[in-house]
Amino acid sequence: xxxxRLFSRSQSAPAARERLQVLxxxxxxxxxxxxxxxxxRDEILRAISKHMQVDSEKxxxxxxxxxxxxxxxxxxxxxxDSARKAA
Amino acid sequence: MxxxxxxxxxxxxxGKTTSTAALGAALAQNGERVxxxxxxxxxxxxxxxxxxxxxxxxxxxxxxxxxxxLTQALIRDKRVETLxxxxxxxxxxxxxxxxxxxxxxxxxxxxxxDWVICDSPAGIERGATLAxxxxxxxxxxxxxxxxxxxxxxxxxxxxxxxxVKAENGEPMEKHLLLTRYDSARAERGDMLKVDDVLEILxxxxxxxxxxxxxxxxxxxxxxxxxxxxxxxAPAMAYFEAARRLxxxxxxxxxxxxxxxxxxxxxxxxxx
Numbered sequence: 001x002x003x004x005r006l007f008s009r010s011q012s013a014p015a016a017r018e019r020l021q022v023l024x025x026x027x028x029x030x031x032x033x034x035x036x037x038x039x040x041r042d043e044i045l046r047a048i049s050k051h052m053q054v055d056s057e058k059x060x061x062x063x064x065x066x067x068x069x070x071x072x073x074x075x076x077x078x079x080x081d082s083a084r085k086a087a
Numbered sequence: 088m089x090x091x092x093x094x095x096x097x098x099x100x101x102g103k104t105t106s107t108a109a110l111g112a113a114l115a116q117n118g119e120r121v122x123x124x125x126x127x128x129x130x131x132x133x134x135x136x137x138x139x140x141x142x143x144x145x146x147x148x149x150x151x152x153x154x155x156x157l158t159q160a161l162i163r164d165k166r167v168e169t170l171x172x173x174x175x176x177x178x179x180x181x182x183x184x185x186x187x188x189x190x191x192x193x194x195x196x197x198x199x200x201d202w203v204i205c206d207s208p209a210g211i212e213r214g215a216t217l218a219x220x221x222x223x224x225x226x227x228x229x230x231x232x233x234x235x236x237x238x239x240x241x242x243x244x245x246x247x248x249x250x251v252k253a254e255n256g257e258p259m260e261k262h263l264l265l266t267r268y269d270s271a272r273a274e275r276g277d278m279l280k281v282d283d284v285l286e287i288l289x290x291x292x293x294x295x296x297x298x299x300x301x302x303x304x305x306x307x308x309x310x311x312x313x314x315x316x317x318x319x320a321p322a323m324a325y326f327e328a329a330r331r332l333x334x335x336x337x338x339x340x341x342x343x344x345x346x347x348x349x350x351x352x353x354x355x356x357x358x
Contacts, residue, residue, distance in 0.1 A: 011275070
């Protein structure tokens with residue numbers, strides 16, 4: 001093995017440990033409600049469609065998991081026409 | 088009344104069958120009456136690891152379906168006379184395992200043996216949930232590796248909700264058996280350490296089995312590693328784990344951790 005590589009390579013176990021801690025915190029909390037994001041997406045879509053016409057394909061809901069907080073990202077593309085209708 | 092133990096893990100290939108055979112033999116070598124039960128219907132392997140593959144006539148499914156008596160299906164070990172095997176069926180599918188049938192078989196085995204050790208199939212389906220259902224104690228076999236630890240966490244959740252004990256509101260006794268541990272790699276920082284896994288899963292440690300050639304060698308010849316080479320590092324670790332199962336308090340040593348200067352330079356021999 002290349003000696004330089006041997007010494008320069010950083011340890012991988014701490015990464016494994018941290019990834020597991022984050023993942024398991026979420027696994028444990030979400031047992032039984034695995035399709036939370038799907039449910040949120042449907043309800044958000046329903047709420048928006050009350051006020052404007054949106055294409056359901058153009059709505060994306062993502063949940064990004066973090067150690068302290070998670071981020072819910074809702075991205076809705078609103079066509080020019082329906083935005084004006086709402087206003 | 089015997090104690091029912093389930094050896095489980097979620098993930099496949101981590102050493103459930105090896106550990107079932109080794110612990111079963113270790114307990115029986117001490118004179119206790121032990122039966123090891125293969126729950127992996129369709130993919131049986133405990134018979135092979137125990138070296139009894141050519142002696143299987145009837146199996147667990149035959150007994151459950153009433154086609155054979157329990158005593159006809161039990162295979163007595165040729166080396167340790169208090170050790171028995173109840174094999175799984177190789178041809179039937181898992182649907183033949185009924186909850187009532189399993190309950191009856193386990194109840195009869197509990198009456199006749201000091202230890203009933205159930206080797207669970209991988210996964211979280213019917214076979215795995217039935218194997219754990221009537222257990223008094225669970226041994227969660229885990230490798231120091233991310234996917235195995237995650238699956239173990241999932242299995243611990245099932246043990247705390249889907250077993251008879253859990254349903255009766257009793258705490259389920261769970262122990263961690265860390266297998267294929269390579270202390271040199273852990274010390275180098277390229278493998279999860281014992282403490283990392285313990286902190287993440289937070290269940291008590293039953294033992295640490297070192298990664299070793301001796302385990303493969305034992306399964307090649309069809310002997311539990313505690314019988315094949317009782318003085319090998321993995322066998323000694325299994326003997327200690329068996330003593331802890333009996334309730335003895337022993338400090339857990341990390342196999343191969345204290346190597347000398349030359350050991351470190353010349354790398355690690357297979358333990």
